Amino acid sequence: MKIKQYTPDKSGLAYSVGVTLDRFIKIKQEDFPFASGELSQLLRDIALASKIVNRETNRAGLANIGGAFGQTNVQGEEQQKLDVIANIRFMRALSKGGEVCAIVSEEDDEVIDLQNKSGKYVVAIDPLDGSSNIDVNISIGTIFSIYRRVTPVGSPIQIEDIMQAGANQVASGYVLYGSSTMLVYTTGHGVNGFTYEPSLGEFFLSHPDMKAPKDGKIYSINEGAYNHFDDGLKSYITECKKREYSARYIGSLVADFHRNLLKGGIYIYPGTNKAPNGKLRLLYEANALAFIAEQAGAKATDGKQRILEIEPSSLHQRTPLYIGSNVMVDEVEFFQKKALSTVTQ
Ligand code: FDP
Numbered sequence: 001m002k003i004k005q006y007t008p009d010k011s012g013l014a015y016s017v018g019v020t021l022d023r024f025i026k027i028k029q030e031d032f033p034f035a036s037g038e039l040s041q042l043l044r045d046i047a048l049a050s051k052i053v054n055r056e057t058n059r060a061g062l063a064n065i066g067g068a069f070g071q072t073n074v075q076g077e078e079q080q081k082l083d084v085i086a087n088i089r090f091m092r093a094l095s096k097g098g099e100v101c102a103i104v105s106e107e108d109d110e111v112i113d114l115q116n117k118s119g120k121y122v123v124a125i126d127p128l129d130g131s132s133n134i135d136v137n138i139s140i141g142t143i144f145s146i147y148r149r150v151t152p153v154g155s156p157i158q159i160e161d162i163m164q165a166g167a168n169q170v171a172s173g174y175v176l177y178g179s180s181t182m183l184v185y186t187t188g189h190g191v192n193g194f195t196y197e198p199s200l201g202e203f204f205l206s207h208p209d210m211k212a213p214k215d216g217k218i219y220s221i222n223e224g225a226y227n228h229f230d231d232g233l234k235s236y237i238t239e240c241k242k243r244e245y246s247a248r249y250i251g252s253l254v255a256d257f258h259r260n261l262l263k264g265g266i267y268i269y270p271g272t273n274k275a276p277n278g279k280l281r282l283l284y285e286a287n288a289l290a291f292i293a294e295q296a297g298a299k300a301t302d303g304k305q306r307i308l309e310i311e312p313s314s315l316h317q318r319t320p321l322y323i324g325s326n327v328m329v330d331e332v333e334f335f336q337k338k339a340l341s342t343v344t345q
Contacts, residue, residue, distance in 0.1 A: 021047055021183065021194045021203035031189045039171060039187070042099040042121055042146065047183060047203060049093035050142055050175040053086045053128070054196060057177045060134060082134050083107060086127035086142065094123055101149055102157045104283055104315055111162055111315065117154045121170075122147045122161050124284040130252030139178035141254025145288040146171040162315070166287030166308035174254045174288065184210070184258070186295040207262075212298035215327035216264025217245045220256045228272035232336030239335065253280065257289050257323060261296055266324035266332065270303065277318040282310060286321050299329040303336060 019027075025040045060082055087107040094100045094114070101119030103112045106126040123146055130140040147168055149161040173185030181196035183203050193207030219240045226234065240247075248265070250256050256267045271278045280286055290300030290307035300307040300323040310319060322329050 017197070017200070017204065019205040021205070024192065024194070024205050028187070028189070031187065038099040038120060039146070041097060042094070042123075043171065043173075043185065045093045045097035045099070046090070046144060046173070046175075049089045050181075050183060051196070051201065052089050053082075053142065053175070054177055054181045054198075056085055056089075057082065057134075057140065083128045083131050090125055090127045090142070090144075101153075102162060104162060106281065106284055106316075111157065113157050120148055120153050122149050122157075122164075124287070126281070126284045129254055129285065130250075133250070133252050138250060139176060139252050139255035141177060141252060141258075142175040143254060143285055143288045144173055145169050145284060145291070163312045165311050166282075166290055169287060169291050169308075172288035172291040174258070174292070176254050176258050178255060178258075182206070182258070184292065186292050188291075188295065191292055191296045210261065210296050212261050212293065212296040213264030213325055214297070216260065216266065216325040217243070218248050218260055218263060218265030219245050219268070219328070220247075220249045220260060220265060220324075221268040221270070222249060222251065223247065225272055225274075228274050229270060230272075230336060230339065232339030233268070233270055233332065235339060236332045236335040239331075253285060253289070257293075260324045261293070261298065264325045264328075266322065266328035268323075268332065269321045271320040275318075278320040279318060280321050282307070282312055282317045282319040283315065286319050286323075289321075289323060293323050297326070298324055299326045301329060301333065303333065 022044060025043050029037060029040050084107065087105055091103060091112065094103060098116055099119055100114055100121045100123050101116050102114060102122045104124040105112065123144060126143045128140055129143050133140050147164050148170055151158045151161055171185060171187045173183060176182045182193055184191060184193040191210040192205060193210055194203035195206035196203050248259065259265065260267055269278045269280050286300065286307045293300045294308065300321065302310065302320045303322055307319065307321065322332055
């Protein structure tokens with residue numbers, strides 16, 4: 001028998017397709033302090049559900065799954081059919097995977113106990129963010145946070161397993177269903193982005209070690225609410241206009257955040273006199289993106305403190321969000337402090 005050693009082909013006839021998400025997760029498993037493989041499996045479960053949601057999102061216009069579901073969620077917002085479908089898909093994947101004991105979802109009033117005795121992880125998820133954009137074919141996303149439970153594995157879920165500050169996240173990420181579909185995640189060792197290749201049904205590493213520009217020229221805020229902004233924020237917006245920054249607001253948090261992360265910019269959903277805590281949810285929107293932002297060298301605050309340091313007090317708690325390039329987040333805070341000090345003088 002003749003044996004020949006394998007040498008990689010260099011002819012260029014069959015170009016390399018790159019590193020799949022699965023392989024990447026496996027390679028990086030050792031970076032993780034509890035390298036037992038369960039977190040890796042959990043990330044793969046999320047990736048699988050996101051592929052299914054991607055498929056359903058792509059055919060929403062054809063499959064009679066656009067439009068309203070006819071019910072409102074816990075936020076009092078009208079649920080879209082795809083919101084509900086995405087929730088079912090992620091719940092199913094996470095419950096079957098076996099690594100997760102409890103889930104907090106935007107679509108459910110209460111914590112879902114998966115009755116999974118060996119589950120070490122708690123997941124907070126917004127299965128389909130930016131739902132008002134579904135029917136008009138604009139980018140939407142999934143946002144997820146992963147925590148280790150703090151009470152003993154196998155015992156009943158306790159409030160302290162769920163109400164953890166964002167700084168305790170062991171992983172977080174988002175999926176952007178856009179002109180291409182991307183999954184971006186961190187386990188606290190930098191941020192990596194993967195683009196979905198539909199013909200192969202795989203995510204491939206396309207954005208290794210993502211870093212946010214320190215400063216930027218894009219500001220993303222719903223300026224329709226300008227009259228309700230505080231004076232400091234109003235003067236910051238005026239300054240952005242003076243500097244001829246670009247105003248870009250899709251109204252899909254994941255899409256706005258992702259663009260600013262790549263190009264440099266700030267996304268703001270402030271507290272206003274009408275809604276002092278803004279609109280976005282701490283547990284399954286702000287925390288996940290704040291972890292990614294910090295890992296990519298950007299910043300996330302509620303206007304006063306680091307998002308990741310906020311101790312949650314309720315499941316669907318809202319928080320103002322200032323997230324993006326360092327210099328811009330600092331600058332808006334400077335304008336707000338300046339306006340406050342003028343008032344108190
Ligand atoms: P949506 O209500 O469409 O789900 O998470 C909520 C969110 O979208 C964000 O994705 C988005 O950035 C924001 O709300 C848009 O809110 P406004 O319409 O108030 O600007």
